[in-house]
Amino acid sequence: MRDEIEELYDYDVVRSLPQATALIVRVAEPVIVLGSTQPRVVIKEELPFEIRRRRGGGGVVLIQPDDLWVDFWIPAGDERYRRDVNEQALGAGAWWATVLRDLRKGDWRIASAEMRGEPAHRVVCFAGSGPGEVFVDEKKVVGITQWRVREGAFISCVLHRRGSHDLLNFLSSVPDGLGEAMDHHHGESLGVVGEMDDIERKLLGTSGGWQRRQLFLTPP
Numbered sequence: 001m002r003d004e005i006e007e008l009y010d011y012d013v014v015r016s017l018p019q020a021t022a023l024i025v026r027v028a029e030p031v032i033v034l035g036s037t038q039p040r041v042v043i044k045e046e047l048p049f050e051i052r053r054r055r056g057g058g059g060v061v062l063i064q065p066d067d068l069w070v071d072f073w074i075p076a077g078d079e080r081y082r083r084d085v086n087e088q089a090l091g092a093g094a095w096w097a098t099v100l101r102d103l104r105k106g107d108w109r110i111a112s113a114e115m116r117g118e119p120a121h122r123v124v125c126f127a128g129s130g131p132g133e134v135f136v137d138e139k140k141v142v143g144i145t146q147w148r149v150r151e152g153a154f155i156s157c158v159l160h161r162r163g164s165h166d167l168l169n170f171l172s173s174v175p176d177g178l179g180e181a182m183d184h185h186h187g188e189s190l191g192v193v194g195e196m197d198d199i200e201r202k203l204l205g206t207s208g209g210w211q212r213r214q215l216f217l218t219p220p
Helices: 011-015 084-100 120-121 165-170 193-206
Strands: 019-028 032-036 050-054 061-063 068-075 107-110 134-136 141-149 152-159 212-219
Touching: 011 152, 050 120, 061 165, 061 193, 084 107, 084 134, 084 141, 084 193
Parallel strands: 019 212, 032 050
Antiparallel strands: 019 068, 032 061, 068 152, 107 134, 134 141, 141 152
């Protein structure tokens, strides 16, 4: 295992799931999640909580209790599966945007291009832009990353409950301007904290039928 960091899932189990599955993940304590190719050194050695690694690109994310973290496993035979990586991400972004734009007025858009943002800022997920990610009034709302295997596609999505600037305290190096680049929207800024459970329910309904699994990530 790279850098001896524990992975978020037993991904062999995930890719063996025969049904389209929505995994609703909750954490008991904050956890830092590295992207699949990120080196351990981007995070300080001494941390007050756990660090994990996902399979999927993009930058580091700080997940906190009450964040809305939903991962979708879409088998290759499912009607929602797309061979094109960007098309798959755009579909996931559309599910989120359909639900969220009903809750808050604004200029909603789904990012359709390749990774954008200052290269030095891409160390953090919510400081850049990738296909399928959801924005309102030019601030990111939902981060999306994807892992592809022959059996299907695994899409990870996060809507934070609150801002994630605390992550800056745990980076080994903070590039100039990163704090400003991380000024994203979240449940509190959107005024939807009381509707997070409803957002989850509507998201699963809008995106089609799923086998729903609830997971709780607890410290060792």
